[in-house]
Amino acid sequence: MNLESNVPEGPLKDKWSKHLNDIKLVAPNNKRKHNVIVVGTGLAGGSAAASLAELGYNVTSFCIQDSARRAHSIAAQGGINAAKNYPNDGDTIWRLFYDTIKGGDYRSRESNTYRLAQVSNEIIDQAVAQGVPFAREYGGLLANRSFGGAQVSRTFYARGQTGQQLLLGAYQAMMRQTHNGNIDLHTRHEMLDLVVVDGKARGIITRDLVSGEIKRWMADAVVLCTGGYGNVFYLSTNAKNSNVTAAWRCHKRGAGFANPCYVQIHPTCIPVSGDYQSKLTLMSESLRNDGRVWVPKEKEDDRHPNDIPEEERYYYLEEKYPAFGNLVPRDVASRNAKIVCDKGMGVGPTGRAVYLDFRDAIEREGEKTISEKYGNLFDMYENITGDNPYKQPMRIFPAVHYTMGGLWVDYNLMSNIPGLFVAGEANFSDHGANRLGASALMQGLSDGYFIIPYTIGNYIAGAELDKDIDIKHEAFNEAAENAQSHIDKLLGVNGDKSVVDFHRELGQIMWDKVGIARNEEGLKQAIEEIQALREEFWQNVRVPGEAANYNKYLEFAGRVADFLELGELMAKDALHRDESAGCHLREEHQTDEGEAIRNDEEYAYVAAWEYQGVNGQLQEKLHKEDLEFEFVELKQRSYK
Amino acid sequence: MAEEFTINLKIWRQAGPDQPGKLVDYTLDTVNEHMSFLEMLDVLNEKILNEGGDPIEFDYDCREGICGSCDLMIDGRAHGPKAMTCSCQLHMRNYNDGDTITVEPFRARAFPVIKDLVVDRSAFDRIIEAGGYVSIKTGSAPDANSIPVDKQVADTAFDYATCIGCGACVAACPNSSASLFTGAKLAHLNRLPQGEPERKKRTVAMVEQMEEEGFGDCSNFAECEAVCPKGISISAIAEMRRNYMKAALAGDEA
Ligand SMILES: Cc1cc2nc3c(=O)[nH]c(=O)nc-3n(C[C@H](O)[C@H](O)[C@H](O)COP(=O)(O)OP(=O)(O)OC[C@H]3O[C@@H](n4cnc5c(N)ncnc54)[C@H](O)[C@@H]3O)c2cc1C
Numbered sequence: 030m031n032l033e034s035n036v037p038e039g040p041l042k043d044k045w046s047k048h049l050n051d052i053k054l055v056a057p058n059n060k061r062k063h064n065v066i067v068v069g070t071g072l073a074g075g076s077a078a079a080s081l082a083e084l085g086y087n088v089t090s091f092c093i094q095d096s097a098r099r100a101h102s103i104a105a106q107g108g109i110n111a112a113k114n115y116p117n118d119g120d121t122i123w124r125l126f127y128d129t130i131k132g133g134d135y136r137s138r139e140s141n142t143y144r145l146a147q148v149s150n151e152i153i154d155q156a157v158a159q160g161v162p163f164a165r166e167y168g169g170l171l172a173n174r175s176f177g178g179a180q181v182s183r184t185f186y187a188r189g190q191t192g193q194q195l196l197l198g199a200y201q202a203m204m205r206q207t208h209n210g211n212i213d214l215h216t217r218h219e220m221l222d223l224v225v226v227d228g229k230a231r232g233i234i235t236r237d238l239v240s241g242e243i244k245r246w247m248a249d250a251v252v253l254c255t256g257g258y259g260n261v262f263y264l265s266t267n268a269k270n271s272n273v274t275a276a277w278r279c280h281k282r283g284a285g286f287a288n289p290c291y292v293q294i295h296p297t298c299i300p301v302s303g304d305y306q307s308k309l310t311l312m313s314e315s316l317r318n319d320g321r322v323w324v325p326k327e328k329e330d331d332r333h334p335n336d337i338p339e340e341e342r343y344y345y346l347e348e349k350y351p352a353f354g355n356l357v358p359r360d361v362a363s364r365n366a367k368i369v370c371d372k373g374m375g376v377g378p379t380g381r382a383v384y385l386d387f388r389d390a391i392e393r394e395g396e397k398t399i400s401e402k403y404g405n406l407f408d409m410y411e412n413i414t415g416d417n418p419y420k421q422p423m424r425i426f427p428a429v430h431y432t433m434g435g436l437w438v439d440y441n442l443m444s445n446i447p448g449l450f451v452a453g454e455a456n457f458s459d460h461g462a463n464r465l466g467a468s469a470l471m472q473g474l475s476d477g478y479f480i481i482p483y484t485i486g487n488y489i490a491g492a493e494l495d496k497d498i499d500i501k502h503e504a505f506n507e508a509a510e511n512a513q514s515h516i517d518k519l520l521g522v523n524g525d526k527s528v529v530d531f532h533r534e535l536g537q538i539m540w541d542k543v544g545i546a547r548n549e550e551g552l553k554q555a556i557e558e559i560q561a562l563r564e565e566f567w568q569n570v571r572v573p574g575e576a577a578n579y580n581k582y583l584e585f586a587g588r589v590a591d592f593l594e595l596g597e598l599m600a601k602d603a604l605h606r607d608e609s610a611g612c613h614l615r616e617e618h619q620t621d622e623g624e625a626i627r628n629d630e631e632y633a634y635v636a637a638w639e640y641q642g643v644n645g646q647l648q649e650k651l652h653k654e655d656l657e658f659e660f661v662e663l664k665q666r667s668y669k
Numbered sequence: 670m671a672e673e674f675t676i677n678l679k680i681w682r683q684a685g686p687d688q689p690g691k692l693v694d695y696t697l698d699t700v701n702e703h704m705s706f707l708e709m710l711d712v713l714n715e716k717i718l719n720e721g722g723d724p725i726e727f728d729y730d731c732r733e734g735i736c737g738s739c740d741l742m743i744d745g746r747a748h749g750p751k752a753m754t755c756s757c758q759l760h761m762r763n764y765n766d767g768d769t770i771t772v773e774p775f776r777a778r779a780f781p782v783i784k785d786l787v788v789d790r791s792a793f794d795r796i797i798e799a800g801g802y803v804s805i806k807t808g809s810a811p812d813a814n815s816i817p818v819d820k821q822v823a824d825t826a827f828d829y830a831t832c833i834g835c836g837a838c839v840a841a842c843p844n845s846s847a848s849l850f851t852g853a854k855l856a857h858l859n860r861l862p863q864g865e866p867e868r869k870k871r872t873v874a875m876v877e878q879m880e881e882e883g884f885g886d887c888s889n890f891a892e893c894e895a896v897c898p899k900g901i902s903i904s905a906i907a908e909m910r911r912n913y914m915k916a917a918l919a920g921d922e923a
């Protein structure tokens with residue numbers, strides 16, 4: 030497997046501009062002749078499709094939902110980072126880069142992360158010009174707030190709906206191109222396979238989710254923007270349709286899957302209330318600007334939180350990390366919530382929750398100000414739990430939120446399959462072992478607006494693609510038959526256990542053994558349990574209905590089948606990475622206080638896995654891309 | 670653990686776009702107050718599956734009230750009894766043991782049924798396509814702070830921009846008008862300095878597309894505002910009309 034990162038030579042700050050000067054261009058009148066497939070219409074896919082179409086490419090775009098505007102990105106709440114330094118608090122591109130690479134516990138590529146920080150400012154300009162109504166100060170200029178892992182205010186936001194507003198901006202840009210005939214948009218279509226001809230990505234196979242029809246699409250390049258795989262845990266903050274299928278099927282066609290074990294568990298989510306629970310709801314990290322996290326000092330203290338006096342409260346983040354306090358990075362906050370709950374100090378009916386308290390902020394700033402900042406989140410909390418957070422602290426607990434791992438890509442965001450580009454949460458590129466808040470929106474939009482549109486031209490200009498093939502080529506036949514037979518197989522099992530039950534069981538294994546904290550024994554058990562569950566799935570799953578119809582259970586069955594393979598790879602990856610880094614905490618490697626201990630000597634690399642088949646066990650071969658740090662010094666992270 | 674109670678349901682079942690549909694009775698005796706309405710339907714579907722039946726199809730994705738996928742007509746009210754709440758954010762604590770609930774799709778000529786409770790709302794996308802954007806190209810934007818925007822103007826624009834495109838406004842309107850949806854996007858973009866240059870063209874194009882899609886006229890019933898899960902104000906419609914009249918009177922080309 031070729032893991033050449035193709036990072037340009039030269040000083041960090043000049044790499045991207047130099048690359049832009051050097052890359053090949055496609056002449057404007059030729060772009061029309063090139064088809065590009067963009068799968069996914071979230072921030073990454075929406076921005077990529079719009080920008081590629083503006084440049085003149087013929088774009089064909091796909092999404093699962095009934096409208097491009099409904100991609101999971103719409104749910105992002107808190108904000109988007111940029112190094113504008115409008116508040117004049119000393120922010121720079123270097124600082125944003127440094128915070129991001131440190132936040133990721135030095136497991137990402139320097140050059141990619143630096144470019145992300147460089148491009149960040151243009152994203153804000155672009156969004157404002159589109160009419161994205163970011164929060165403003167009374168003077169009419171843009172407002173900022175702080176997020177975890179940073180000591181400057183660099184987060185732009187639109188109340189608690191930043192993802193919605195940014196996505197609508199990208200969606201509208203996309204619809205403008207659809208109107209002009211430059212984008213051919215297909216909603217309610219699910220990609221089921223990648224078509225590779227002569228070693229290059231040349232098309233995809235989709236299922237029309239309304240009619241069930243299997244369709245073939247050809248192109249000069251494919252851009253995968255299909256989001257993250259957090260739903261392998263069944264319960265997560267991701268939207269219900271978020272899945273790994275497109276990425277996994279590319280993996281099965283030869284694309285390396287990088288760092289699958291890096292999963293971010295978000296510290297502030299509404300705790301689980303019962304078996305019927307279908308998803309977990311995030312309470313934005315921005316709440317940690319004003320909310321104070323605490324548990325009672327007394328174990329199993331069942332007093333009402335408002336009756337617990339100040340001196341009997343344990344503000345564990347403020348005490349342990351005086352410099353960052355409640356704004357430590359997510360991995361640190363989640364781990365500490367688990368530690369206090371494991372010690373018996375957790376609250377609520379299950380004892381698996383901590384308090385997030387706004388009492389002091391309300392006293393200081395008044396209910397009105399707090400409501401202006403977080404009103405919709407408070408309402409959402411009350412709606413779900415029946416409790417009023419203006420009157421008593423919220424109860425929160427960590428939940429699976431984001432996946433840093435994903436398909437391996439080089440500096441151009443191209444996978445090891447030429448012509449297959451991967452953007453947004455679906456790639457592994459910029460966040461290392463932990464992502465800082467407000468940086469996924471930044472990455473998705475940077476990939477889609479400002480990187481892929483240029484790097485794809487470089488590829489297409491030099492690709493020398495076979496012009497004589499069409500969708501009747503044998504590679505298309507084989508892939509279409511493969512997609513159809515997978516569906517037939519799912520419908521043919523005819524067992525008596527539902528898809529949801531399998532998914533829930535898989536999620537439980539993942540949460541218990543491949544979750545916040547992992548150890549060798551648990552990971553080995555997880556691998557065996559997942560294998561057994563997968564075998565049971567193929568013998569006993571019941572998928573109702575038929576293939577040629579709208580059939581959500583069938584869609585989900587296909588996704589769960591892929592999760593049942595991915596889950597094993599995640600456990601394998603977590604087992605092989607015998608160190609702690611960022612969100613990947615191996616219990617064997619931690620300080621007395623539960624901080625991750627990295628092993629830079631042996632593990633400063635990207636683990637990219639090559640699929641080799643599944644036969645009872647998942648066969649995967651490990652490849653390594655060594656991470657070289659030319660410009661930053663690797664240090665033990667400290668937020669004290 | 671919260672106590673379980675029983676809910677009776679009458680749910681619209683329709684095999685496909687051109688098939689007849691009807692309300693079918695179900696009873697679920699394992700409901701609890703912490704379940705969301707959609708989780709209650711999930712549990713019902715598992716029960717139907719166990720009994721060898723065909724599960725009920727309905728749209729959803731985020732289950733957080735933001736993607737606009739969920740779209741249930743619950744006891745004749747779009748998104749059910751609770752104000753400013755999507756179907757997915759409605760919780761069963763709003764119901765009592767023994768209640769009977771009728772669940773139907775969002776109905777409108779422009780929203781044909783696909784299956785059961787799932788409808789086709791692509792007409793909304795085509796209204797946005799007609800002009801719901803600012804025509805700028807990636808990379809051509811000036812510095813974000815080069816044009817200050819009055820905080821109040823920005824906040825009002827935001828209020829209109831929070832529309833999630835669910836279609837409740839259309840489903841609630843006796844005329845199946847899409848005026849609140851269209852008006853909200855216009856009110857968002859038209860009042861910002863970035864959207865001003867295309868104000869007239871945008872207004873005319875979107876209004877005309879809305880008519881072409883087969884949505885009805887607005888007769889000021891205000892049912893849309895009452896069911897809008899984001900509380901979007903009906904003033905958007907008046908503003909849209911004013912802008913449309915002005916553009917039409919001026920004889921500007923669309
Ligand atoms: C609740 C929540 C809040 C968040 N808040 C923030 C925040 O404040 N700041 C921040 O920076 N980040 C935040 N994040 C993270 C961020 O929202 C996501 O990482 C990001 O939006 C992902 O964007 P994307 O474009 O990569 O993918 P997505 O938005 O997930 O889009 C995936 C697209 O791919 C399509 N798709 C998937 N599979 C297929 C297939 N097989 N065939 C066809 N189409 C397919 C889908 O239909 C969809 O259009 C949040 C995440 C969550 C869950």
Ligand code: FES
Nearest residue numbers: 732735737739757
């Ligand atoms: S499912 Fe997203 S708004 Fe209800």
